[in-house]
Amino acid sequence: MTAPQATLGLAAMERLQALAGFSDEPDRLTRLYLSPSYVAASDRLRGWMEEAGMRTRVDAVGNVIGRYGDATGPALVLGSHFDTVRNAGWYDGNLGVIAAIAAVGFFHTKGDTFPFPIDVIAFGDEEGVRFPTTMTGSRALAGLVAPDDLDKRDGDGVSVREALASAGLDPDALATCVRAASDIAAYLEVHIEQGPVLERENRPLGIVTGIAGATRARVEVTGIAGHAGTVPMAMRHDALACAAEMILAVETVAHEKPKLVATVGVVDVRPKAANVIPGFAGFSLDVRSEKDVVREEGLAAIRAAFRAICERRHMGFHIDIAHSANAVQCDARLMDLCDEAVRRVGVAPRRLVSGAGHDAMIMARLAPVGMIFVRCRGGISHNPLESISPEDADFAVRALIEAVRAFRP
Numbered sequence: 001m002t003a004p005q006a007t008l009g010l011a012a013m014e015r016l017q018a019l020a021g022f023s024d025e026p027d028r029l030t031r032l033y034l035s036p037s038y039v040a041a042s043d044r045l046r047g048w049m050e051e052a053g054m055r056t057r058v059d060a061v062g063n064v065i066g067r068y069g070d071a072t073g074p075a076l077v078l079g080s081h082f083d084t085v086r087n088a089g090w091y092d093g094n095l096g097v098i099a100a101i102a103a104v105g106f107f108h109t110k111g112d113t114f115p116f117p118i119d120v121i122a123f124g125d126e127e128g129v130r131f132p133t134t135m136t137g138s139r140a141l142a143g144l145v146a147p148d149d150l151d152k153r154d155g156d157g158v159s160v161r162e163a164l165a166s167a168g169l170d171p172d173a174l175a176t177c178v179r180a181a182s183d184i185a186a187y188l189e190v191h192i193e194q195g196p197v198l199e200r201e202n203r204p205l206g207i208v209t210g211i212a213g214a215t216r217a218r219v220e221v222t223g224i225a226g227h228a229g230t231v232p233m234a235m236r237h238d239a240l241a242c243a244a245e246m247i248l249a250v251e252t253v254a255h256e257k258p259k260l261v262a263t264v265g266v267v268d269v270r271p272k273a274a275n276v277i278p279g280f281a282g283f284s285l286d287v288r289s290e291k292d293v294v295r296e297e298g299l300a301a302i303r304a305a306f307r308a309i310c311e312r313r314h315m316g317f318h319i320d321i322a323h324s325a326n327a328v329q330c331d332a333r334l335m336d337l338c339d340e341a342v343r344r345v346g347v348a349p350r351r352l353v354s355g356a357g358h359d360a361m362i363m364a365r366l367a368p369v370g371m372i373f374v375r376c377r378g379g380i381s382h383n384p385l386e387s388i389s390p391e392d393a394d395f396a397v398r399a400l401i402e403a404v405r406a407f408r409p
């Protein structure tokens with residue numbers, strides 16, 4: 001598992017460092033969708049794509065698209081996103097874009113041609129940080145962005161439509177972004193793992209089997225507020241103590257059910273005073289699984305536990321489901337292709353599920369999708385501490401090269 005000189009990886013790392021310089025803030029990386037630094041980074045990406053022998057364009061929602069080769073027919077699309085969260089790391093999304101350009105650049109240098117066109121797409125708005133939207137770039141390709149979505153506004157009151165116009169794009173040309181399923185043969189995305197599994201097993205790369213489905217809910221528990229000194233313990237209806245028991249039940253259900261993860265990340269309490277028994281507690285609930293049936297069973301078990309706890313404590317509760325997305329499976333043939341590509345660069349293939357969402361889950365509406373994960377230090381992401389090694393970047397680029405070479409539409 002040694003990379004000879006890691007030259008492709010080192011070159012990719014240099015570009016990732018250069019790309020990190022395109023930021024909305026001076027001392028940290030924040031590249032929000034359609035910001036001035038996003039537009040400047042688009043130009044930089046186009047330049048690199050053109051050096052790699054691609055013809056480039058920016059579509060109406062700000063996706064940067066490069067095409068390699070004169071072949072006609074359905075394209076093999078390689079890509080990821082280049083918008084970031086606030087105070088981001090350098091690799092989330094950007095690695096997949098740079099790796100795709102590096103792979104095509106390698107083919108260009110060798111004079112390699114393919115019987116199918118290769119498109120590299122750098123998507124925007126995967127992170128969904130600036131506007132109350134997410135994955136606008138890939139969703140526009142899949143025809144899932146409605147003109148109304150462009151009226152959504154950021155924290156400064158700027159609409160997506162206005163931001164597109166100030167970026168020099170034409171919001172009325174939204175429909176021109178749409179790609180037909182018959183136009184795309186497959187989609188391959190390289191991405192940092194954003195989790196600790198590959199690092200723990202000392203593996204540079206993994207092959208993604210699917211992207212977990214997710215349910216996001218808000219739970220509210222109603223008790224009775226009262227004086228912390230005068231109400232005897234046996235007569236209390238403490239909403240926070242009840243919520244605490246419910247939160248532990250969430251953890252227990254997820255522990256007991258294989259392939260299920262569940263998280264409570266936000267808790268709020270009212271009236272929120274040290275000398276008042278809480279009369280109300282609300283908390284978030286995030287439940288994910290690669291198997292939709294497991295997620296549904298998990299949710300049912302969580303609801304049953306909530307009911308039992310609240311009945312015993314004589315409390316009321318209700319759950320509002322805010323958002324629900326089914327799991328997306330990666331294509332079996334592309335997983336085999338990626339296994340073989342990874343093996344060819346000297347890495348034993350290891351399959352794993354993605355707990356985080358990616359553009360690939362939207363692209364799955366249009367074409368079979370595959371993803372290769374790259375080990376990241378400590379599994380850390382959405383954080384300036386995000387880190388990968390040049391050797392692992394090299395494995396990633398070379399595996400992508402092998403996958404493209406072995407691909408048949």
Ligand SMILES: [Zn+2]
Nearest residue numbers: 081092093126
């Ligand atoms: Zn990402």
